Amino acid sequence: MPQIPPLKALRAFDALGRAGSVALAAAELGVTPGAISQQVTRLGELLAVQLVARSGRGLVLTELGRLYHAEIRRGFAALEGAQDVLDRAREDAAIRLSCLTSVLMKWIGPRIFDWQSQHPGARLSLTGSDIEPDLIRGEADFRIYYGGRIHPAHHAVLFTDHVVPACAPELIAGHPLRDPADVLAFPLVSIVWNRRFAPGPEWSVWAERIGASAPESALSYSLSGSAIDAAVAGRGFVLAQISFIAEELRSGRLVVPFDIRLPLSEPYYLAWTEAALAKPDARALHRWLLATGRAQGIISAG
Known part of the structure; x- marks a missing residue:
């Protein structure tokens, strides 16, 4: 299996090929122009190919350098794409709780830190919106809402304020x-x-x-x-x-x-889907929300 050149040298060469100058490549990677030149030179020596040529006070890619850069760029694009996939997967793993704006600001928002302290590894995304999300289509995992509409997903009364x-x-x-x-x-x-x-x-x-x-x-x-x-x-x-x-x-x-x-004329409800409960820590959040709602109902009624 051919030996793969050091990643640092490949990154420097890729940045030079995209930026078009040593100075811009150095600024992008947060290193000195001398470091870019050194890594690119080292890469050419390892490959036994002249990848760059001097033009005035700068460096430009040779014909072989342009061919090699096109393939290197594809590799880095694949790596960047893999990172995007991972980031999206992490985002999808976050439990998305949607609430009416004032409910988020004044009720559940200040209390959610208690739950997080018990589940430090959980990822939670909170959204305050008066627009009801479509839980079936995955726009949220849980929704705290007030009276009126009954969500097509599972729902339960939280409390009457x-x-x-x-x-x-x-x-x-x-x-x-x-x-x-x-x-x-x-x-x-x-x-x-x-x-x-x-x-x-x-x-x-x-x-x-x-x-x-x-x-x-x-x-x-x-x-x-x-x-x-x-x-x-x-x-x-x-x-x-x-x-x-x-x-x-x-x-x-x-x-x-x-x-x-x-x-109030009507109670607050909690709505959710079975798919939401499959997420890490979602069942624990579900139990906590219902218990917190029951406790609030007792306090509110006096």
Whole structure:
């Protein structure tokens, strides 16, 4: 079997052939021009063929050099292709979890690190999107979604969330609240739900619950996460989902003066396919998601 020249020399020669100059080849490989010239010269000596000729202050490929480079380039292209195949296989091995954007930002995203700490070798890809992926076509392995659509794959209820009026402590500093209706005297931040979902509890519903009436909100958001961030910034009270404000309550950035909760119209679901469960660590993630959902349901219901 013919002896194959050193890879370092072949890489230098390939870079020279593609770049057209010693300086550009050196810049591409992160070495000095002298190193390129030395490796190319060494390669010619090992092959007993003149691969390059001097032209002015540079080097150019000879006719034999061009023929040899064409074959070398095919070899490196094959190696690069093999790397692409491996990278794609690694990407396919990652567990792809798709969620509604606010669910990713405010609920599962902060908690997923707990699962990763127990499975340090697992590869996980998280996507926040309000567009439902086609699980059958492999656009995601798992999907956390809210009510409405029932995925054609396997699905299970995760939990039913509740909302509660929350605000930044600075908003009510110096304004003692004696009655739940006092909340309605402050600016109210609203969340406009996507039309394809059953409407979530609004301020008018919460006010009716306490026997009062609510003024119209001056500020509304289409994303729950953005509305919560506005409340943290002291812009007003928000009817926030319990699952979304755990960290804000724990850190004291939000407070709940009156713990009067309203349930969402529909639960959150988890959908998946049997093929997804075949991926490494996918069954462990599946069990953890269901358990985390059940625990959240207990917390949200109070």
